[in-house]
Amino acid sequence: MVETDKIWTKDEIWGVLENIPDPEIPVISIVELGIARDVNLIDNKTVEVIITPTYSGCPAMDAIETDIKAELTRLGFTEVTVKLVYSPAWTTDWMSEEGKRKMREYGISTPEKTCGGVAPPLEDAIVICPQCKSKNTRLISQFGSTSCKALYQCNDCKEPFDHFKCL
Amino acid sequence: MDNNLYKYVLRLADSSLILSHRLSEYCSKGPFLEEDLAISNVSLDLLGQAESLLIYAAEMNDDAPDADYLAFRRDEREFLNFQLCELENRDYAYIMARQLFIDVFNNLLYPELAKSKDERIAGIAAKSVKEVRYHLKRSSDWMKRLGLGTEESHNRIQEAINDLWVYTGEMFESRDIDKAMAEQGIGIEFSTLHAEWYKQVKDILAAGDLETPPLDSYYASGSWDGIHTENLGFLLTDMQFLPTKYPDATW
Numbered sequence: 001m002v003e004t005d006k007i008w009t010k011d012e013i014w015g016v017l018e019n020i021p022d023p024e025i026p027v028i029s030i031v032e033l034g035i036a037r038d039v040n041l042i043d044n045k046t047v048e049v050i051i052t053p054t055y056s057g058c059p060a061m062d063a064i065e066t067d068i069k070a071e072l073t074r075l076g077f078t079e080v081t082v083k084l085v086y087s088p089a090w091t092t093d094w095m096s097e098e099g100k101r102k103m104r105e106y107g108i109s110t111p112e113k114t115c116g117g118v119a120p121p122l123e124d125a126i127v128i129c130p131q132c133k134s135k136n137t138r139l140i141s142q143f144g145s146t147s148c149k150a151l152y153q154c155n156d157c158k159e160p161f162d163h164f165k166c167l
Numbered sequence: 168m169d170n171n172l173y174k175y176v177l178r179l180a181d182s183s184l185i186l187s188h189r190l191s192e193y194c195s196k197g198p199f200l201e202e203d204l205a206i207s208n209v210s211l212d213l214l215g216q217a218e219s220l221l222i223y224a225a226e227m228n229d230d231a232p233d234a235d236y237l238a239f240r241r242d243e244r245e246f247l248n249f250q251l252c253e254l255e256n257r258d259y260a261y262i263m264a265r266q267l268f269i270d271v272f273n274n275l276l277y278p279e280l281a282k283s284k285d286e287r288i289a290g291i292a293a294k295s296v297k298e299v300r301y302h303l304k305r306s307s308d309w310m311k312r313l314g315l316g317t318e319e320s321h322n323r324i325q326e327a328i329n330d331l332w333v334y335t336g337e338m339f340e341s342r343d344i345d346k347a348m349a350e351q352g353i354g355i356e357f358s359t360l361h362a363e364w365y366k367q368v369k370d371i372l373a374a375g376d377l378e379t380p381p382l383d384s385y386y387a388s389g390s391w392d393g394i395h396t397e398n399l400g401f402l403l404t405d406m407q408f409l410p411t412k413y414p415d416a417t418w
């Protein structure tokens with residue numbers, strides 16, 4: 001539905017972005033993941049969205065850009081630009097608590113510590129099994145189904161799972 | 168165009184791009200599934216780093232419309248990657264030894280570049296530094312795994328280290344280009360990283376009961392001037408096939 005006469009506010013644009021799922025982890029939005037960084041509402045036809053990748057080579061960025069453009073075009077915007085910025089670099093600290101909770105329910109363990117932009121030594125990572133909540137887990141591979149995740153297994157319930165790496 | 172900056176960025180971009188392509192050749196051929204995923208993910212990280220740098224390089228060069236042009240339309244002699252990155256995947260020991268040498272280098276390089284006065288380089292480096300940390304963890308673990316594994320695995324990783332050693336010196340070869348970048352606070356003079364790199368490599372290899380060849384060795388040279396081993400031509404023929412054969416192809 002195109003509401004051509006409506007005057008959109010920045011908050012409403014954020015509301016739209018909050019409904020765009022991450023292509024790899026569809027239970028959380030690009031806002032909850034901290035990928036959508038800023039919205040520049042220039043006029044009622046023109047908007048710019050600033051996004052940042054979780055990893056340099058994140059193959060989902062193109063899909064995310066396409067989704068943002070599609071959703072905002074549906075609102076009646078004719079000039080939608082999506083700008084990719086690398087600095088400041090994305091950190092897992094930008095994931096919202098709500099986003100982390102949804103991710104755990106989805107079966108992906110999330111970083112326990114905040115990194116403050118600087119990740120702690122890898123050996124210090126506390127990885128909690130998203131199934132049985134045990135801390136007794138072991139690393140299987142530094143790299144899981146995507147670059148941002150590592151593969152772990154729970155020593156108690158034996159379930160293998162993805163862990164979103166502290167970055 | 169600042170020719171020094173352009174070449175400095177290209178040297179780093181090309182090294183990541185070419186190594187990324189080499190690793191991507193192993194996608195689906197890893198020794199087991201988790202490792203197959205890991206090698207593909209490292210390749211992807213490197214590709215992302217290369218792309219960020221190539222976008223920057225293309226902006227500097229009026230003759231290059233975009234990053235793809237630099238990746239797919241340049242010829243062998245125009246590539247400035249370290250020769251180490253282009254060497255063929257002889258076996259898994261070679262892949263991991265090559266990776267360790269690069270990973271230690273990247274873990275010394277990117278924290279320095281993150282302090283660059285050039286905001287673009289600092290931004291890309293700050294992003295990359297987080298990624299290459301995970302790469303190094305993996306390649307270091309493999310040195311122990313192969314070095315302390317069987318007699319066969321120990322001998323093969325040692326042979327790979329010894330054979331590849333001659334190519335490691337290039338990462339620390341300094342020219343007027345990197346010296347100028349260091350003077351301007353934009354980059355680091357590569358030669359200044361050599362001693363620390365050697366120390367770290369030696370420690371990692373020692374943990375796998377492996378010998379490190381001497382720092383003062385004969386090293387291959389040439390890639391600053393676009394001179395490469397015979398491997399790069401074959402790699403480019405493969406990597407550039409589609410864009411050169413079908414120049415107007417789009418997704």
